[in-house]
Amino acid sequence: MDKKRSLKHHPLLTFIGSMNLAIVLLVMLAIASVIGTILKQNEAYASYVIKFGPFWFDVFRTLELYDVYSAIWFLAVLAFLLLSISACVWRNWAHFVRDMFSYQEHTHAAQLQKMGLSVQGARSEDSAQIRDEAQQLFKKTGFKCKVEHKDAGTLIAAKKGAGHRLGYFFTHIAIVIICLGALLDSNIKFKVQEWMGSVQAETRSIALTDVNPKANIAVDNNSFRGSVNIPEGKSADVVFLTFKEGYLVQKLPFTVQVVDFRVEHYDTGMPKSFESDIILNAPELAEPIKTTIYVNKPLYYKDYAIYQSSFGDGGSKVALRAWPLVSNQTNPSKLMGEVNRIISMNTPIGDYKLELNDYKTNNVIDLPEPDANGRKVKNLGPSVQFKVRDAQGQALEYENYLLAVERGGAWYQASKFRRSMAEDFQFLLLPLDEQQSLNRFMRFLAQLNDRQSMDAILNSAIENETDPVKREQLETQKRFMQQLINLFRLRGFDGIRGYLEQAVPEADKREQVFNQYLEIMTVAMQGLYLKTLEQEGPVVETNEAQRRFFADSIEAVNTLTAYGPPIFFEITSVDHREASGLQITKSPGKDVVYFGSLLLVIGTFLLFYVRPQRLWLLLQPQNDGSTQLIFAGKDGKDDKLLQPFFDHLTQQLQLASATIQGENS
Amino acid sequence: MTAGYTGQLTLLQSLLSVRGILWSLFIIFASWLGWDRYGELMNANDRSYETGILIGVTLGGIAFGLAWKSMQSLMVAVLIMTWIGIVSYAAHGDSYKAQETAFFLKFLFSSQSAIMWMNFLFIFAMVTYFFALWRDSSFAGKVATGLTWSAVAFGLTGMGVRWRESYLINPDYGHIPVSNLYEVFILFAIITALLYLYYEQKIRSRSLGGFVLAVISAAVSFILWYTFGRDAAEIQPLVPALKSYWMKIHVPANFIGYGTFALAAMIAIPFLWRHRIEQRGDSSNPWLTRLPTLATMEDVMYKAIAFGFAFFTIATILGAMWAAEAWGGYWSWDPKETWALIVWLNYAAWLHFRMSKGWAGTRMAWWAILGLLITTFAFLGVNMFLSGLHSYGSL
Numbered sequence A: 001m002d003k004k005r006s007l008k009h010h011p012l013l014t015f016i017g018s019m020n021l022a023i024v025l026l027v028m029l030a031i032a033s034v035i036g037t038i039l040k041q042n043e044a045y046a047s048y049v050i051k052f053g054p055f056w057f058d059v060f061r062t063l064e065l066y067d068v069y070s071a072i073w074f075l076a077v078l079a080f081l082l083l084s085i086s087a088c089v090w091r092n093w094a095h096f097v098r099d100m101f102s103y104q105e106h107t108h109a110a111q112l113q114k115m116g117l118s119v120q121g122a123r124s125e126d127s128a129q130i131r132d133e134a135q136q137l138f139k140k141t142g143f144k145c146k147v148e149h150k151d152a153g154t155l156i157a158a159k160k161g162a163g164h165r166l167g168y169f170f171t172h173i174a175i176v177i178i179c180l181g182a183l184l185d186s187n188i189k190f191k192v193q194e195w196m197g198s199v200q201a202e203t204r205s206i207a208l209t210d211v212n213p214k215a216n217i218a219v220d221n222n223s224f225r226g227s228v229n230i231p232e233g234k235s236a237d238v239v240f241l242t243f244k245e246g247y248l249v250q251k252l253p254f255t256v257q258v259v260d261f262r263v264e265h266y267d268t269g270m271p272k273s274f275e276s277d278i279i280l281n282a283p284e285l286a287e288p289i290k291t292t293i294y295v296n297k298p299l300y301y302k303d304y305a306i307y308q309s310s311f312g313d314g315g316s317k318v319a320l321r322a323w324p325l326v327s328n329q330t331n332p333s334k335l336m337g338e339v340n341r342i343i344s345m346n347t348p349i350g351d352y353k354l355e356l357n358d359y360k361t362n363n364v365i366d367l368p369e370p371d372a373n374g375r376k377v378k379n380l381g382p383s384v385q386f387k388v389r390d391a392q393g394q395a396l397e398y399e400n401y402l403l404a405v406e407r408g409g410a411w412y413q414a415s416k417f418r419r420s421m422a423e424d425f426q427f428l429l430l431p432l433d434e435q436q437s438l439n440r441f442m443r444f445l446a447q448l449n450d451r452q453s454m455d456a457i458l459n460s461a462i463e464n465e466t467d468p469v470k471r472e473q474l475e476t477q478k479r480f481m482q483q484l485i486n487l488f489r490l491r492g493f494d495g496i497r498g499y500l501e502q503a504v505p506e507a508d509k510r511e512q513v514f515n516q517y518l519e520i521m522t523v524a525m526q527g528l529y530l531k532t533l534e535q536e537g538p539v540v541e542t543n544e545a546q547r548r549f550f551a552d553s554i555e556a557v558n559t560l561t562a563y564g565p566p567i568f569f570e571i572t573s574v575d576h577r578e579a580s581g582l583q584i585t586k587s588p589g590k591d592v593v594y595f596g597s598l599l600l601v602i603g604t605f606l607l608f609y610v611r612p613q614r615l616w617l618l619l620q621p622q623n624d625g626s627t628q629l630i631f632a633g634k635d636g637k638d639d640k641l642l643q644p645f646f647d648h649l650t651q652q653l654q655l656a657s658a659t660i661q662g663e664n665s
Numbered sequence B: 001m002t003a004g005y006t007g008q009l010t011l012l013q014s015l016l017s018v019r020g021i022l023w024s025l026f027i028i029f030a031s032w033l034g035w036d037r038y039g040e041l042m043n044a045n046d047r048s049y050e051t052g053i054l055i056g057v058t059l060g061g062i063a064f065g066l067a068w069k070s071m072q073s074l075m076v077a078v079l080i081m082t083w084i085g086i087v088s089y090a091a092h093g094d095s096y097k098a099q100e101t102a103f104f105l106k107f108l109f110s111s112q113s114a115i116m117w118m119n120f121l122f123i124f125a126m127v128t129y130f131f132a133l134w135r136d137s138s139f140a141g142k143v144a145t146g147l148t149w150s151a152v153a154f155g156l157t158g159m160g161v162r163w164r165e166s167y168l169i170n171p172d173y174g175h176i177p178v179s180n181l182y183e184v185f186i187l188f189a190i191i192t193a194l195l196y197l198y199y200e201q202k203i204r205s206r207s208l209g210g211f212v213l214a215v216i217s218a219a220v221s222f223i224l225w226y227t228f229g230r231d232a233a234e235i236q237p238l239v240p241a242l243k244s245y246w247m248k249i250h251v252p253a254n255f256i257g258y259g260t261f262a263l264a265a266m267i268a269i270p271f272l273w274r275h276r277i278e279q280r281g282d283s284s285n286p287w288l289t290r291l292p293t294l295a296t297m298e299d300v301m302y303k304a305i306a307f308g309f310a311f312f313t314i315a316t317i318l319g320a321m322w323a324a325e326a327w328g329g330y331w332s333w334d335p336k337e338t339w340a341l342i343v344w345l346n347y348a349a350w351l352h353f354r355m356s357k358g359w360a361g362t363r364m365a366w367w368a369i370l371g372l373l374i375t376t377f378a379f380l381g382v383n384m385f386l387s388g389l390h391s392y393g394s395l
């Protein structure tokens, strides 16, 4: 007993269990949390280097700030906090428990008189009668009483609100329980195993069979949280856990098959719900479990929970037409591809790899102005995202839309492209002909690419000229036009402007010359366009739509100069295969955390809304049969809270309320 | 400040009075009516939970009204106003566009109009409270209290009608209006005002009204900017992750916490002011008779924070339980979650200093104000500056 007592008062324990240390730790925890929210966690290291530069990147990495919540020092602060609270509870429990059960019936008359709430008086009744009366009164108001004979009289000691102390235990033990529960679910054991060298993250995206054996986690792992994408009709018996800069592969004791995956959309095109019909099969099951899961409705099986968390593409089949953009050929080649697969292409202009990355069924964009129906969003319909990589490994990123888009009455085929992640996407709009096809534009482009075709147009103007001087002039003009159109075809309007900057030194004249060039060029290209139109049938006079088509074509040719590899991929059809993104967890700590939480809530209410209060009534019988009384009260927090009630009882006990000691205004 | 001991009336005793019985029957009738009319709109898969929540709300409503009599008149007024709104829509073929033509909707009870009334009344109430304090006018004080109650009534009506409107626009869109920043700001203004009104009755002084209404008016200014600058009042469909009965309980519980923390911080201002006057020893200063005593204000601050802390604890735990169901983990260190923890730790420390170390006075008052700054960041700053799983309320 003595030993225990001395241990409890050991300076180290006193320090660890002190509120000052607890507060310091709490503040550290709060600061770490702030850092964790301000510094984006678990991004690729490369992006941190760009953000902070190599020096600070290293400093922050050493401090483990890129994954604060599983940093060693963070866990150490948490552990110390647990220790601190445990020590506090340990130090306090004995006297708190004693306090809960004690009536403090040993309080002496002199102490009662000194209390903040204390009155004295006399009554003519005998002490036994007053005792019964007072006991009844106390009990009616929720106090528990104990009667003790002392100080030449009878003491009724009463108490209420012992639950307050219980609240202290509940809240503090709850926090310890919650942290322990969370620890059960944390990945700390992998970190330990990593130190011991038995676990290593896999960083490559490779086939499951090739994964580093040290990244394979056996079925018996008792807690994890991982995710897996399963295409429709396929099944999986592993999940991937993110760990360090890579992942671990967790084996499951069952297989999950995704039979069907569905996304429903609102009329705006935003997703409304997504759900999967799944079949869970395990050796111990007589019948496989068939069910449907959706967001906010997981499947619980044994200690596992299977959540619908996202969706992606499960290898949609994409049919494409590849239009050559720099040849005089007008027939596209047909290709078949699959999302997440790569197609190699050998073309006369070089070798390319077409990487199909994703198929999106909806593209909802915000409109600057509400449309006719008052909607502020618009759905551009499905699109395919892909990259085209050249032989040097340089890639451009594209997103091509399947549906034609309308702008002011004309229809276009839309494509977005950019050269790097850092750039914004740029739009290419190719005008569509009356058949909603690219044919006319592509034929026009082929004419533009075809030197002979252009020569023919330009020569037709010269042919009839007989005057040799003029003919010579026209020849010069023709060569100039050819150069101009070539320049435009290769570099666009910017190319011509660039040329002018050298050719015309006076900056203020450039715009005028530019417009002249534009006119010359337009005349030539109009000739080509007319020829293109004539391929469709005789043209008497061009109509408004055809003229607009021409203007749009020139704009498109201009954009094409920045479009990258000279192929346009037209998506002709997509056979959609979806993949359901599942998250599968095993978290034995969850119920522990919930239990702790319940305790915490109950404890908090006990602490705040149960007030520990005590009353004492000392009855001292006098010789003449009357009784001398001392009535005292104490509130665990603040005597003022008890005072109105105390005054009320004073009246009921027929004592004149005396001046209350210790009351300060 | 020692109020006489009036005897404690238990909830059971007030339930068994004539008024208590009438009140309970009224609430049960209103709930039944709601269930009868809209029962089939409850999300079919969660229907048992939704029914459970409805029963909980009914019992909670009864208890609330019994514990705080003023609630009864408020709830009756709100239910009648909301009913007029819903019926007006029904009379116009349940067309959402009716709010542009039907008289009651256009000028009073469509969610847009009702919320505009709330905004106006709150600001008017703040001005009136300050006027009452300045002129020491008890009449103006009473008017201010009336304005605040009316603002609350209009705000709750606006929320109720908005709930209905979301179904009128498109049954697919239907949801309780606590799903985005615009809607929760309204909730914040209403809850903070109700908390204030409760303490106003408790301490029998209207002198703190202007200060508390100032933070509500700040919220109102935000609502106005958000409405006109960003068109935020438009009813949007819910993202899949929010389609859950959890939203109905997690969000309001959170805002009880936010409301009390704001209330405590605003009371800290007159507290510090009075403290300065007292320090100067200027006992003839007229403000000393108008403002409540330091002890009273301190007590309200403490009670508000304790109450809010308890609810904030519940809200955070409910949030964790919802996250476990929606995101697959009860704690993901998402910025919003993390800031909720920071707020919680802050007030846990505040309560420790007060309960165990006996800190009091100006230090605690300043800390309460600091607490509001932290809370505001958790409430608004996270949405503005940090991204994460809680991206629904982004600005």
Ligand code: HEM
Binding pocket: A017, A018, A019, A020, A022, A026, A081, A084, A085, A088, A092, A168, A171, A172, A175, A604, A607, B348, B351, B352, B355, B356
């Ligand atoms: C993060 C969490 C918490 C930590 C680290 C913590 C830590 C501590 C520590 C170390 C003490 C001991 C002080 C001493 O004996 O000198 C203490 C006391 C106390 N704590 Fe906490 N606590 C936490 C949360 C809470 C909560 C949530 C409540 C209640 C709402 C609470 C209520 C109390 C009370 C009432 C005492 C004083 C007990 C007494 O002497 O009557 N604590 N706390």
